[in-house]
Amino acid sequence: MSEADELIYDWNEVDRGGPLEVKRDFELHDETLRDGIQNPSVVDPGIGDKLEILHLLDEVGVDTTDVGLPGAGPRAFEDVLTLCQEIAEQKMHIQPTCAGRTLVADIAPMVEVSQKAGIPVEVMTFIGSSPIRQLAEDWSPSLIIERSIAAIDFAVKEGLPVNFVTEDTTRSRPDLLRDLFRAAIDHGATRLTVCDTVGHSTPDGVRALIEFTREVIDSTGADVKIDWHGHNDRGLALVNSIFALEYGADRVHGCILGIGERVGNAPLDQILINLKLLGLIDTDLSKLSALATKVSTATRFPIPINYPVVGEDAFRTATGVHAAAIIKAQAKGDDFLADRVYSGVPAGMFGREQEICIGPMSGASNITYWLDKRGIAHDEGLIGAIMKVAKQSDHNLSDAEVRAVIDRHKRNNGG
Numbered sequence: 001m002s003e004a005d006e007l008i009y010d011w012n013e014v015d016r017g018g019p020l021e022v023k024r025d026f027e028l029h030d031e032t033l034r035d036g037i038q039n040p041s042v043v044d045p046g047i048g049d050k051l052e053i054l055h056l057l058d059e060v061g062v063d064t065t066d067v068g069l070p071g072a073g074p075r076a077f078e079d080v081l082t083l084c085q086e087i088a089e090q091k092m093h094i095q096p097t098c099a100g101r102t103l104v105a106d107i108a109p110m111v112e113v114s115q116k117a118g119i120p121v122e123v124m125t126f127i128g129s130s131p132i133r134q135l136a137e138d139w140s141p142s143l144i145i146e147r148s149i150a151a152i153d154f155a156v157k158e159g160l161p162v163n164f165v166t167e168d169t170t171r172s173r174p175d176l177l178r179d180l181f182r183a184a185i186d187h188g189a190t191r192l193t194v195c196d197t198v199g200h201s202t203p204d205g206v207r208a209l210i211e212f213t214r215e216v217i218d219s220t221g222a223d224v225k226i227d228w229h230g231h232n233d234r235g236l237a238l239v240n241s242i243f244a245l246e247y248g249a250d251r252v253h254g255c256i257l258g259i260g261e262r263v264g265n266a267p268l269d270q271i272l273i274n275l276k277l278l279g280l281i282d283t284d285l286s287k288l289s290a291l292a293t294k295v296s297t298a299t300r301f302p303i304p305i306n307y308p309v310v311g312e313d314a315f316r317t318a319t320g321v322h323a324a325a326i327i328k329a330q331a332k333g334d335d336f337l338a339d340r341v342y343s344g345v346p347a348g349m350f351g352r353e354q355e356i357c358i359g360p361m362s363g364a365s366n367i368t369y370w371l372d373k374r375g376i377a378h379d380e381g382l383i384g385a386i387m388k389v390a391k392q393s394d395h396n397l398s399d400a401e402v403r404a405v406i407d408r409h410k411r412n413n414g415g
Contacts, residue, residue, distance in 0.1 A: 034066035036255035049298035061283030070109035084117035102151035126165035156188035163191035199233025237266035320363030359396035
């Protein structure tokens with residue numbers, strides 16, 4: 001029996017068989033540098049930042065990444081080309097995809113990028129398929145099918161793998177989806193991406209849509225994979241992504257920090273975290289915090305302080321009883337125990353550590369730990385002086401505030 005089994009009874013594993021059980025291979029796809037930067041409050045990072053993000057995505061085990069829309073303009077084209085060349089030259093594991101409408105004008109630049117970089121680029125060609133989108137665009141079902149076929153035919157002729165993407169799939173009628181999927185497969189698409197473009201779906205919708213898509217694929221006899229692309233308008237993007245894998249998706253999409261239009265995409269970092277904790281991937285995620293921080297600074301998108309794992313407060317506590325338990329565990333020399341006694345997520349697994357602060361709910365053990373960790377000599381008088389200030393405060397003390405108390409105590413006591 002492992003230490004984890006001895007110390008933690010895991011109700012998640014009791015009769016496990018729902019969305020937490022994935023029995024086949026799957027892949028993870030990143031959309032941070034395409035769908036993510038369509039967030040209205042972020043900036044499009046410079047190429048240096050994009051290259052750093054690309055390498056960190058590769059290091060945390062992401063399989064594919066959308067490097068952008070090369071048809072959007074000269075700068076977009078050059079950035080996409082540079083990223084693809086980096087993947088080729090550095091022989092990276094991660095593979096590139098590009099997004100574009102079902103227009104030859106959008107796909108032609110992808111062909112050029114692929115030829116110049118010397119590697120295949122997966123074409124993710126998209127078109128809206130829901131009735132509400134058809135009405136807004138004045139599109140007929142036949143026009144949608146015609147445009148889709150023309151785009152797929154062009155990409156296949158140029159030798160690129162094609163992923164056919166139906167926007168707003170979760171609000172689209174099954175009759176049109178069936179015709180679109182069969183046409184795409186007949187003309188050479190090797191992946192179908194079903195999209196929850198406006199964050200409409202619940203887990204039941206995920207199940208129904210993926211099962212429907214799999215039935216259509218199976219009826220053709222083709223070897224075609226299914227992608228799930230989710231948004232977070234109902235706050236369900238993360239759980240929908242886990243369900244998507246359970247219900248048969250071969251690849252799920254997400255953005256680091258969940259950035260994206262409106263309230264954002266499925267948070268790829270949290271997908272990675274949960275798959276790791278469930279034992280479904282064994283990737284080293286110690287660089288995940290660095291990746292999230294890089295995306296935050298490069299896009300100027302602040303990480304909420306309470307954001308899981310990579311937020312400032314994810315592993316901080318100033319509550320006396322919580323801190324005491326961690327300190328006692330560390331005193332035993334048991335890092336496993338210390339990292340889990342008051343944390344459902346082990347900080348060390350993701351490049352973080354447990355942090356003990358000093359505030360109005362702290363005890364003497366918090367202060368002693370804080371001083372010892374920084375190599376500051378102390379006695380009961382200093383601990384009492386810090387405790388007095390902490391108890392009178394309405395917030396956790398900053399390092400500067402604690403050091404000010406230390407300096408004042410030294411001056412008053414001839415230190």
